[in-house]
Amino acid sequence: MRISPATTQRMAVGFMWILTAITLAVLVFILAFILVHGLPHVTWSFLTQSPRSMGREGGIFPMILGTLLVAGLAVLLAAPIGVATAVYLTEYTREGRLTTVIRFGADCLAGVPSIIFGLFGFVFFAIALRMGLSVLSGSLTLALMVLPTIIRTSEEAIRAVPDSYREVSFGLGGTRWQTVFYVVLRSALPGISTGIVLSLGRSISETAAVMLTAGSALRLPRSLFDSSRTLALHFYLLSREGISMPNAYATASVLIIAILALNILAYALMRRFAVKVGR
Amino acid sequence: MPMTTTTILVQGFTASFDGQPAVKGLDLEILPHERLAIIGPARSGKTTFLRSLNRLNDLHPGFTHGGKILRDGKDIYDADVDVAELRRKVGMVYATPVPLPWSIYDNLVYGLRLAGIRERVTLDERAETALGHAFLWNEVKDRLKEPANVLSGGQQQRLCIARVLVLEPEVLILDEPCSGLDPVSTAKIEDALLALKEKHSIVLVTNNTKQAARASDRTAFFLLGELIEVGPTARLFTRPTQKKTNDYLVGQFG
Numbered sequence: 001m002r003i004s005p006a007t008t009q010r011m012a013v014g015f016m017w018i019l020t021a022i023t024l025a026v027l028v029f030i031l032a033f034i035l036v037h038g039l040p041h042v043t044w045s046f047l048t049q050s051p052r053s054m055g056r057e058g059g060i061f062p063m064i065l066g067t068l069l070v071a072g073l074a075v076l077l078a079a080p081i082g083v084a085t086a087v088y089l090t091e092y093t094r095e096g097r098l099t100t101v102i103r104f105g106a107d108c109l110a111g112v113p114s115i116i117f118g119l120f121g122f123v124f125f126a127i128a129l130r131m132g133l134s135v136l137s138g139s140l141t142l143a144l145m146v147l148p149t150i151i152r153t154s155e156e157a158i159r160a161v162p163d164s165y166r167e168v169s170f171g172l173g174g175t176r177w178q179t180v181f182y183v184v185l186r187s188a189l190p191g192i193s194t195g196i197v198l199s200l201g202r203s204i205s206e207t208a209a210v211m212l213t214a215g216s217a218l219r220l221p222r223s224l225f226d227s228s229r230t231l232a233l234h235f236y237l238l239s240r241e242g243i244s245m246p247n248a249y250a251t252a253s254v255l256i257i258a259i260l261a262l263n264i265l266a267y268a269l270m271r272r273f274a275v276k277v278g279r
Numbered sequence: 280m281p282m283t284t285t286t287i288l289v290q291g292f293t294a295s296f297d298g299q300p301a302v303k304g305l306d307l308e309i310l311p312h313e314r315l316a317i318i319g320p321a322r323s324g325k326t327t328f329l330r331s332l333n334r335l336n337d338l339h340p341g342f343t344h345g346g347k348i349l350r351d352g353k354d355i356y357d358a359d360v361d362v363a364e365l366r367r368k369v370g371m372v373y374a375t376p377v378p379l380p381w382s383i384y385d386n387l388v389y390g391l392r393l394a395g396i397r398e399r400v401t402l403d404e405r406a407e408t409a410l411g412h413a414f415l416w417n418e419v420k421d422r423l424k425e426p427a428n429v430l431s432g433g434q435q436q437r438l439c440i441a442r443v444l445v446l447e448p449e450v451l452i453l454d455e456p457c458s459g460l461d462p463v464s465t466a467k468i469e470d471a472l473l474a475l476k477e478k479h480s481i482v483l484v485t486n487n488t489k490q491a492a493r494a495s496d497r498t499a500f501f502l503l504g505e506l507i508e509v510g511p512t513a514r515l516f517t518r519p520t521q522k523k524t525n526d527y528l529v530g531q532f533g
Contacts, residue, residue, distance in 0.1 A: 094340055162377075164373065164375070164377040165377065165379055165380075166338075167335065167338070167373065167377075168373070168377050168379060168439075169379075169389075169393075170335060170338060170366065171333065171335060171366055171370070171371040171373075171443075172366065172367070172370075172389060172390035172393055172442065172443070172446065173363040173364065173366045173367040173390055173393050173394060173446065174363070174393045175363060175393075178393050182389070182392075182393075183379060187380060
């Protein structure tokens with residue numbers, strides 16, 4: 001039996017539609033499952049109190065603070081280094097062996113599993129540099145982990161700035177630094193911020209690397225040298241040790257909403273970027 | 280704006296990219312207050328020569344040059360020349376208008392800000408004067424804060440001219456500034472150039488021989504990196520001394 005082209009077309013479209021729907025359904029199911037189990041337990045006191053009896057009761061305030069500290073500091077450390085590297089690679093050097101090596105290195109770094117970063121951070125920052133299990137060890141480790149992402153996304157954003165902009169700036173008597181600062185970075189800023197926001201999301205959701213470097217203390221971190229537990233790690237420990245599933249789901253809900261908000265922000269920045277370059 | 284007295288003297292100038300010669304031994308003079316048109320087919324070295332006048336070719340890693348370009352007797356390729364200052368004094372306008380993705384005003388004063396001039400009054404004054412000289416003031420005076428890319432192509436190109444004029448250059452160098460523009464916009468730019476030669480010298484590279492005939496005092500004909508002939512525009516177009524010039528003008532090649 002021959003099938004007419006029109007029928008084939010309808011079948012193909014239907015097939016792809018079903019596959020797309022499955023992808024979406026998985027995402028929606030996971031989100032709904034966690035939010036349905038977790039959101040009822042997310043109360044104001046849950047967000048603002050310290051945990052009691054290992055997290056069986058009480059809230060997650062120290063973890064929220066710990067997450068903000070570890071992830072925030074990581075991005076704060078990685079962003080300037082990453083953007084500077086990207087500027088060097090694109091604006092200050094010719095393509096050659098050195099740039100190839102730097103890029104290859106960054107790509108390798110991006111492919112290293114996070115547990116390896118954790119192990120390195122533990123051995124190097126926590127033990128060798130005597131920082132111990134601390135916010136600082138954790139954020140330094142995460143900074144190394146997200147560095148390649150920041151370098152490559154910044155590089156893409158900088159490359160997307162038309163060369164004609166640079167020529168105009170040089171033609172009006174601009175130095176290379178003035179051109180980079182006023183024209184290139186200014187035009188690439190939305191793209192660079194997108195990469196930074198995505199890195200922040202990765203830092204927030206990381207568990208393996210922070211467990212080995214920032215530790216899992218339940219108390220509120222008082223300084224950068226205190227150990228601190230992040231939200232993702234708290235969720236992992238609550239469920240792994242079977243301490244409290246409701247609180248684990250509630251923690252996961254907070255985490256998911258935070259990541260979702262960050263992704264929406266990144267998406268909005270990306271759209272703004274696309275509009276700007278497209279005009 | 281002070282009247283320019285600068286003369287540019289080109290002596291045996293050669294330019295190559297990655298060893299490929301683009302300009303081969305050029306001798307040419309650019310006089311104060313003249314409009315010099317440069318015509319010639321593709322790959323004749325017109326643009327390379329133009330971009331050598333403000334050392335924009337330096338950005339190309341494989342660029343090498345020989346000979347001299349003397350600006351009031353001083354070689355612009357000497358080691359002690361301030362390249363930023365040179366580029367302010369030899370202002371360049373490109374083939375496609377490239378407004379930076381900012382407001383009209385920010386585009387205009389960018390060159391001044393690069394030079395470290397910050398006083399609002401000075402910026403405003405110089406911007407208004409330059410817009411006047413580029414015949415654009417009346418069209419944009421009420422919307423200086425709007426993004427520059429809302430302007431039409433012709434307006435954008437006049438904005439680019441004004442952006443260079445703000446720096447009070449001695450010489451204006453324009454690389455096919457009307458190549459993407461309609462006849463009305465082209466006429467406006469040619470009118471502006473005629474007025475501008477009161478204060479500046481103008482070098483106009485054009486692929487349009489009619490434009491060279493209309494909008495220049497002298498014309499130089501380039502072919503394959505060499506200067507074939509230069510002379511008063513009226514004479515060159517009616518009685519070229521070189522056969523190659525004549526061939527080009529009647530459309531034998533190029």
